[in-house]
Amino acid sequence: MTLSVTVHQAIAEIPAAEWDATGADSNPFTTHRFLAALEDSGSVGGRSGWVPAHLAARDDDVLKGVAPCYVKLHSQGEYIFDHAWADAFQRAGGQYYPKLQCAVPFTPVTGQRLIARDPRVQTGLLNAMAQLCLQNNLSGAHVTFCTEAEAELGAAAGFMPRATQQFHWLNDGYEDYEAFLSQLSSRKRKNLRKERARAQEFGGTIRQLTGDEITPAHWDAFWSFYQDTGARKWGRPYLTREFFDRLHETMRDDCLLVLAERDGQPIAGALNLIGSDAVFGRYWGTTEEHPFLHFEICYHQAIDFAISHGLARVEAGAQGEHKLARGYLPTETHSLHWVADPGFRGALEDYLQRERDAVGEEIEFLRDWGPFRRG
Template identity: 75%
Template sequence: MSELSVSVLSAISGIEPALWDGCGAGANPFTTHRFLSALEASGSVGQGTGWHPSHLIARLDSQVAGVAPCYLKTHSQGEYIFDHAWAQAFERAGGDYYPKLQCAVPFTPVTGPRLISNRPAVQGALLQAMAQVAKQSGLSGVHVTFCTEAEAELGEAAGYLPRASEQFHWLNRGYASYEDFLSELSSRKRKAIRKERERAQAFGGTISSLRGDQILPRHWDAFWHFYQDTGSRKWGRPYLTRAFFDILHDTMRDDCLLVLAERDGRPVAGALNMLGTDTIYGRYWGCVEDHPHLHFELCYHRAIDWAIEHGLSRVEAGAQGEHKLARGYLPTQTHSLHWLADQGFHDAVADYLTRERMAVGQEIELLTEMGPFRRGA
């Protein structure tokens, strides 16, 4: 009989990259050993950040058979599946919501594998181990965020509470060109996008899409300023350190697509994307000059250009943002799982999530109907 065990790893450096990625993490850039290692080595997670690595490693007959990126959390920042109201309610009732166990990629609202294994039994063991760790450590619960739909179904069967959220994704329907894509939009939306792109491209400079060795250290210097500006305005304190981008350049620049706007030889705005095997993931944007519609051009239209040119099937442009709808990004359901140690709290959240899932489903249906595509397209 095979022996299955699960252990906790306090640093990603404690496992060989080939063993971690070999479980199935390599198809998504964010779950790779190199990305998670960049977060830890740069100090973006770890001591003083509220994200304390506690990765799970499943072994079958002493061989690594599954992994899960996990963190002990002392706050709810950088998750993008919001549970602040749960924390407040639990603490008003006299409980301690923090610390909690979070199975996620920090600061990254991107769907991808969380129970990383090609064996359902191993995936189930990882879910059981998370709950066991929470019980033994006196944690309030476990949260598996931006998991796959299949993982959500597995988790629900294991007693976790499923939660539905919404993002906006662009899907490639085999388009031969951007104009081919525009031909499927209503006349009004098509004209609006053309006008928007023309105005953005007339900002007085050039726009380049850079990948791999085309990205130079000076480009990261510029992007760091963009990231600092956006981060300080959006969430108060940028999560990533400057060292993270240096490590990203050293270990992952082939996974990066940096769309850069320059004027008079000076970078003035940029959008950073990560490339998966079949998907572009929009991550960060920033600027030091304001130009009409330049944000939409760099973040959304250029990503579609790249996907069509390189035959990729989708663009995931990050969390929230109904403004993406008019630019061809349609609402898509995303998934998370939640296990809460206190039964009364578990039941109250379960009731809320049932109603929330219904509301999310109705909104996705309504927004899809309101989308820019011609009826029947």
Template identity: 65%
Template sequence: MSTPLTLTTHSSIADIAPDIWDGLGDGNPFTTHRFLHALEMSGSVGAGTGWQPLHLTIERNGLILGAAPLYAKSHSQGEYIFDHAWAQAYMRAGGDYYPKLQSAVPFTPATGARLLSPDPEIRRALLTGMTQLAQRGGASGVHVTFCTEEESGLGEEVGFLSRVTQQFHWLNQGYGSYDDFLTALSSRKRKALRKERRRAQEFGGSIRRLQGDALRREHWDAFWGFYQDTGSRKWGQPYLTRDFFERVHQTMRDDVLLVLAERDGVPIAGALNFVGGGAIYGRYWGCTEDHAFLHFELCYHQAIDYAIEYGLDRVEAGAQGEHKLARGYLPAPVHSLHWVGDPGFLRALAQYLQEERHAIDDEIEVLTDWGPFRKNNG
């Protein structure tokens, strides 16, 4: 008989050795120990934020075999897989939807493994452990967001409901240059993007890509200003603190790509990307001056240039935004898992998700057909 598995919760990622945590991961920059640690140490998550760390590890004979980022949530902000309507329905029925448990990367709508282990048995045990933790702690349920398709299947095996939504990704089909990519587009779309890039680069300055030791604190100071402006307009107040970016500079500057537009040596706009696991992930954008098409150039075209140059598989450009379609980013399914302890509500969710899945499948098909790529019939 094998030794039983032991599940442990951790109120800080600092309780787990970085080499052990990262040794279980898949190279995704957002589930690295250094990224999650930067969130916690900067006060971007933790007390007063509604994101209370409860990271899981699972071990046998003192050896950690799996882990998962996990948070107790008192709201549904900063998740990007929206369940606000579920929360309202749950509370109208007389239940307390919060707290809930969320296995996710805070404020980060990027796909990747959430169940960090090469062993399917351990991944299933992590999911089962989350439901047991929710029941013992009085949480309404468990939500695993932006997980992999494989994890979605494992979740269904242990009683979770799978959900499919969509966002826009650019896929590298072995292009040797941006012009190679353009040849895959219809003639009209190809001309439109060439014109758009020319217009964007006529803003009166230069565009720089900064990574690693080329990044200086003055670059982060400029980007912090951009981020504050965008955050205040989108969310009321920014999710991340200034100290978070300082910690990223200290521990992750090789994992980021900052694209800056400068005029007379002064940054006027910027886009922050994270790089790892075969992908580049667009995360934040901001500006102090408005120029035609500069947003598209910094956020989408420059990311494609970088992916082609470094042989990356894809660009994930974040949540929402059908304007990405015309720039070669096609709709891609995004997976999540959901479990609630109330059997009646779980049945209602299952019906809702089944109907939603049909609508999402239709939407992906229609949007793909509207995309800029040449059709097989020429």
């Protein structure tokens, strides 16, 4: 195999059918249509600090693998945090930005990032990232929320693996939500029943919408929810209003919109994307505060959908130990990092080893405090 790797400043430079045929369509966030929605809507590119630099690996003019990549001018919207690294490197006289980020922008969801069916192509993509950094004076390359298999392959290729954690709900073949509750301790089971009942007291109904059930008016309502949450959490929402229009045009069959409505008007909602084996919780917002409504719309409704559609898990996003009581267990997530400066690399290797040990201990501790019945 003789690979040639090219860099593309727009996803549109690579035909959608070719991109998805590499295996990118196995996860909704790495599909051509999702990445195109980000670019076409102005959510990335321009002055966002996310400059597209997608990699395409070919053998005899046949596309064998791709990697969604961006030159980053900051560390916002990544969810695997390296702000302390940037500060330390810059205090030592280095220049941390720009850097190369292989990721799905604003999306802390595990999935293939070195998208290829042949491990040799995946290694070729990693080597190309390092070369791109050296040739363009980038401080390093970072592959975030990759799969465990990619983390192992990257470590063999000279990248430094990093372990973090999220909370995921796993479907053990449950027939319904009550079957899931039966696996919890008695006290936790009672608490969740009460919680769901209290959430329904807001005075309206909760609906799950997918595909053509979702209308432009629903996106208008959700945009107001997203803006409110984004302003409180990030200071400025990452996504533009046009992004949700693009999502409606090209991906509404991949969307699960959970809305709380009263008198026909949405007052709260959560956006999920539907994968081949998982529900991915992304954004939530509300115009009114009601007890436990957040937990109902974001976590319990996602579990209901996963059970009724035979999906293996729910990934409810980054952080949040409060998810543990609702049946979401700590799960290790992975990233890969390569830096050009040898001294900085040595310091990071020591830090990452100690961090991996600490993350493993924390996951073990939290699992012991989970809501499931012992034995």
